Amino acid sequence: MDLKKIKSLIQIISDSNIDEIRIKIDNTEIYMKNKTFIKNEKRSCYPTKVYSSSSISDFSDRFYKTGKENENQYLTIKSPMIGTFYRKPHPDQEPFVKIGDDIKIGTKVCVIETMKLFNDIESEVNGKLVKVMVEDASPVDYDQPLFLLDPIKS
Numbered sequence: 001m002d003l004k005k006i007k008s009l010i011q012i013i014s015d016s017n018i019d020e021i022r023i024k025i026d027n028t029e030i031y032m033k034n035k036t037f038i039k040n041e042k043r044s045c046y047p048t049k050v051y052s053s054s055s056i057s058d059f060s061d062r063f064y065k066t067g068k069e070n071e072n073q074y075l076t077i078k079s080p081m082i083g084t085f086y087r088k089p090h091p092d093q094e095p096f097v098k099i100g101d102d103i104k105i106g107t108k109v110c111v112i113e114t115m116k117l118f119n120d121i122e123s124e125v126n127g128k129l130v131k132v133m134v135e136d137a138s139p140v141d142y143d144q145p146l147f148l149l150d151p152i153k154s
Contacts, residue, residue: 006030016115017082075125076133077147079140083114087136095136101129103149110146126152 013021013032020033079085087095087110097109107123127149134146 012115073150074130074148075127075151076145077109077121077123077125077149079112079142079144079146080121081112081114081119082142083112083119083140085134085136085138085140085146086111086113086118087132097129097147099129099132102152103127103129112140121146123149125149128152 009023009030010032020031022029022031024030087097089096089111096111097103097107103109103123104126105123108120109123110121111118112121113119129147130150131148132146133148134140134144140146
């Protein structure tokens with residue numbers, strides 16, 4: 001492995017949420033630990049809910065009716081991954097969707113950047129966009145609500 005590849009790998013690990021990695025190629029073995037990530041990591045002492053693999057793999061679980069009184073008729077589009085949320089394809093361009101837009105199944109609603117990869121997020125439901133739940137260019141967690149949609153009755 002040449003020095004450029006090693007430096008590139010170090011940069012990728014430093015910029016990510018990976019806390020450690022071991023790579024073995026031929027006779028070269030590299031082990032790296034991301035101390036920055038570990039130092040800033042906050043551990044929770046509260047119990048967490050355990051989900052079965054069937055509920056996690058069910059793609060439709062990302063859309064549910066919210067429990068809030070004034071928002072209980074809306075559908076929620078949730079983040080399918082951890083990353084950075086972007087409403088626009090480029091900072092000087094218009095957002096993919098705006099409040100009041102009619103969203104159809106397959107409409108690109110945002111992009112989530114994860115480890116320098118930009119992932120298109122498409123709607124799995126039809127509806128009218130009512131609220132954007134996340135600020136542009138802010139971090140999002142898996143299953144975090146991104147958009148509220150008023151369902152379109154068919």
